[in-house]
Amino acid sequence: MREIFRQDLEQVGDDLVLMAQKVRTAMQDATAALTTGDLALAERVIAADREIDQVQDSLDAQCVTLLARQAPVATDLRVVVTGLRLSATLERMGDLARHVAEVARGRYPALALPPLATELFDQVVTAVNAVADDVVKLLEGHDLNLASQVLEDDDQLDALHKETFRLMLAPSADVSGLSAQQLVDITLLGRYFERFGDHGVSVARRIMFLVTGDPFVREEPLTTI
Amino acid sequence: MREIFRQDLEQVGDDLVLMAQKVRTAMQDATAALTTGDLALAERVIAADREIDQVQDSLDAQCVTLLARQAPVATDLRVVVTGLRLSATLERMGDLARHVAEVARGRYPALALPPLATELFDQVVTAVNAVADDVVKLLEGHDLNLASQVLEDDDQLDALHKETFRLMLAPSADVSGLSAQQLVDITLLGRYFERFGDHGVSVARRIMFLVTGDPFVREEPLTTI
Numbered sequence: 531m532r533e534i535f536r537q538d539l540e541q542v543g544d545d546l547v548l549m550a551q552k553v554r555t556a557m558q559d560a561t562a563a564l565t566t567g568d569l570a571l572a573e574r575v576i577a578a579d580r581e582i583d584q585v586q587d588s589l590d591a592q593c594v595t596l597l598a599r600q601a602p603v604a605t606d607l608r609v610v611v612t613g614l615r616l617s618a619t620l621e622r623m624g625d626l627a628r629h630v631a632e633v634a635r636g637r638y639p640a641l642a643l644p645p646l647a648t649e650l651f652d653q654v655v656t657a658v659n660a661v662a663d664d665v666v667k668l669l670e671g672h673d674l675n676l677a678s679q680v681l682e683d684d685d686q687l688d689a690l691h692k693e694t695f696r697l698m699l700a701p702s703a704d705v706s707g708l709s710a711q712q713l714v715d716i717t718l719l720g721r722y723f724e725r726f727g728d729h730g731v732s733v734a735r736r737i738m739f740l741v742t743g744d745p746f747v748r749e750e751p752l753t754t755i
Numbered sequence: 756m757r758e759i760f761r762q763d764l765e766q767v768g769d770d771l772v773l774m775a776q777k778v779r780t781a782m783q784d785a786t787a788a789l790t791t792g793d794l795a796l797a798e799r800v801i802a803a804d805r806e807i808d809q810v811q812d813s814l815d816a817q818c819v820t821l822l823a824r825q826a827p828v829a830t831d832l833r834v835v836v837t838g839l840r841l842s843a844t845l846e847r848m849g850d851l852a853r854h855v856a857e858v859a860r861g862r863y864p865a866l867a868l869p870p871l872a873t874e875l876f877d878q879v880v881t882a883v884n885a886v887a888d889d890v891v892k893l894l895e896g897h898d899l900n901l902a903s904q905v906l907e908d909d910d911q912l913d914a915l916h917k918e919t920f921r922l923m924l925a926p927s928a929d930v931s932g933l934s935a936q937q938l939v940d941i942t943l944l945g946r947y948f949e950r951f952g953d954h955g956v957s958v959a960r961r962i963m964f965l966v967t968g969d970p971f972v973r974e975e976p977l978t979t980i
Contacts (some may be wrong), residue, residue, distance in 0.1 A: 594836055601826030611819055614839065698935050710923050713935055717942040 781852035
């Protein structure tokens, strides 16, 4: 019985890593589709979001079953509760990648991003894919230093998000050339990427909770729930 | 011991209702601040979001403690798991109300919404406040008919959201008069309200799970988890 319980707990961790890997692929592909106008790739991201949802459903059912049958405590309970929360977070991250792909698909055969915004969004795309990669590593390794790093890196993504507003609202001649559709798209994309970063921060905090047991203070590991 | 457990479970339900009431007030005030340009009201919504977060923290801690000490099963387990999930959903709804208030504050003393968008957003505001009210009632009464109604009502909110894009992208003379700031604001507000509606749907589905025990099928009540 206990041996099966161990395996079930490991399965929760494995499923989270699997979800995070699928989210990472989704965001890499969505941003590639966005910047290159690759319709087939955008379609693939949109279709693949269902797989992420399916892993979530299975993971959630697994967590609830574990709670009902095994009544876990201490670290084991944290694994299950964190599993429930992280599956919801990762599912949302998958949705956001899909939304990015939907913008790319909606503008095809044109590119959604005008030349004016390319340089800024190249930085955003690099930052957001770094978040997606860090989330996989966080779930694989439960590294507290990396978790702290993710919190810091999000400040950079927030700063880039502010830049997108400056770009859109600058009263220069260049900017007045943006169409309403481009303004809408840049606003939405900026929001999607910012939220993706926020969810990365949420994963980092949950991993801190998982490792230390403390949902609020992050410096001092606690041993009780 | 069992008596205390009962009280703790009831406390979870009471805290969810309290959160939902605070979210409803936040959205009512945020939309009033938005449409009337009331800066003090917008500031109040922004400040009050902390209270919602605090109820969430206390509710989450309560749920984890319940899982650890009482090892609930069946309906009781569903109450606790649903409590954890709904607290996260309600917290996000509070954030979205705050974001609406932040747009109102950011444009003060001007109104964020141009006259062109007033009529459409009056409908959106009515619909979104109906969602906020339904969420309170759902958490108070666990009414499956109301839950079904919330799912249907969200289609209307989605339709209104699509209208905001039509309004912004219509090639009429009126619309070309929208500034970049107005386009950004309408895009973001539309997104906030749409997400608020989605979270309302999520609450409705969770209540269906709570009552029926089935996370997927909604018609046939099940007695096991």
